[in-house]
Amino acid sequence: MHTGSDILDSGVFVRAADLLFDAAVSFPDLEFLDFGSGFKVAYKEDDVTTDVEELGKVITERFHSFCKEYGRELELWFEPGKFLVSESGALLVNVNVIKQTTATVFAGVNSGQNHLIRPMFYDSYHHIINISNPTGTPRIYSVVGYICETDTFAVDRKLNKVREGDTLAILNAGAYGFTMSNNYNSRLRPAEVLVLDGKPHLIRKRETMDDITRNMVEI
Amino acid sequence: MSISTTISRLQSLSLSKIIEEFGTPLYIYDGNKIVSQYKRLNDAFSGVKLKVKYALKACNNINILRLLLKQGSGLDAVSIQEVQLGLMAGFSPSEILFTPNSVAFDELVAAVELGVQVNIDNISLLEQFGHKYGSSIPCCIRINPHIVAGGTSHIQTGHIDSKFGISIHQMRHVLRIIEKEKL
Secondary structure (H helix, E strand, C coil): CCCCCCECCHHHHHHHHHHHHHHHCCCCCCCEEECCCCECCCCCCCCCCCCHHHHHHHHHHHHHHHHHHHCCCCEEEECCCHHHHCCCEEEEEEEEEEEECCCCEEEEECCCCCCCCHHHHCCCCCCEEECCCCCCCEEEEEEECCCCCCCEEEEEEEEECCCCCCEEEEECCCCCCHHHCCCHHHCCCCEEEEEECCEEEEEECCCCHHHHHCCCCCC | CCHHHHHHHHHCCCHHHHHHHHCCCEEEEEHHHHHHHHHHHHHHCCCCEEEEEEECCCCCCHHHHHHHHHHCCEEEECCHHHHHHHHHHCCCHHHEEECCCCCCHHHHHHHHHHCCEEEECCHHHHHHHHHHHCCCCCEEECEECCCCCCCCHHHCCCCCCCCCCEEHHHHHHHHHHHHHHCC
16 A cells, blocks of 8 residues: 555554555455555654554554454555664764855755755755754754755754864654765765664765766766 | 654764764664664554565665564565665565566566565556466555655655556456456
8 A cells, every 4th residue: 555655643544544444355365455654753853753552553453353354364564664764864964164144154064965865855854963062052054065056954953053073963864865865966975884782883885986987988 | 752862862872983983974873773663663563463564765775674684574675676685685585575666567577586576556567467477476556545644745645646556446447457367
């Protein structure tokens, strides 16, 4: 079943499930029903997230009564992406420049839409923290990337005072971050590190110039 | 999990040492958090025979695939390359569900030859699948129930004119194909 990403509440899910149950009775040889996914995780402090425990209760009950009616116990499948990995990941970037214009203070970082395109592509909110200055006085910034194109990670965002050289962490970067990255502006893709039980492991090397030119054919 | 919990979890990872060692820009992933999310979903559905098929389009690093494989997860792949990546990671073909959109029929054939489960989201491809395989290879269909969900208009893909899935209003057509092709 396909619904769309980010299903807010169990009510919507149950409506979709009921439609799927109605359709499923016409197929006598089923082994499983796949409910897709769309569990919502928190990107902002006040975000409403999917209560999977509540959803589990409601769907389990409905699924059992469907299986009873169907005559066989089927498997129940989900295809989660964001739910499993979004909150686990962050994109760490360094602040190259602070630029004050007449109305804005920009923090320009060593990354951009080439590494994390969700804010620009989907207008998604990604929470940002200044990990170099966690107790600094909060100020208002626009966090922008180094790509020559609309490249704004955050507008009018309150961050602990940002200085050139500080490292910012862009949160919820575990899902649709690296996999949607590209080489625009001939920039290199970042490295990836997986932390397991407190130990960091390099799991993808930073690209080099060779990766940019590898498939170019000189004539 | 709330954002503040995410922040404190992140801060417990000794980020400054990681930055010093690996530099920036850098993607970091907390493997223990991935495992706990997997367990949370399994616990929430412990009353049914649950199968989690991780959608690797979200994050495709082979080490993250293996971490989830170790927990008992399967995979949801949307391209033949994702299927190949899953096989390289060590998933058995039967644990991989291939759910592509707008692909050439050849790509479905390639997936069948690799032994993965195929999820068809288009009536035209379902007919072709029936011509070629009849009832010899099981397949799934991806139904679009037109429940509009989604955080932003860009990822709302359940609407009536969506390119994803076979409309729930076309089930009669699907059943006729199944009958004719003995799918």
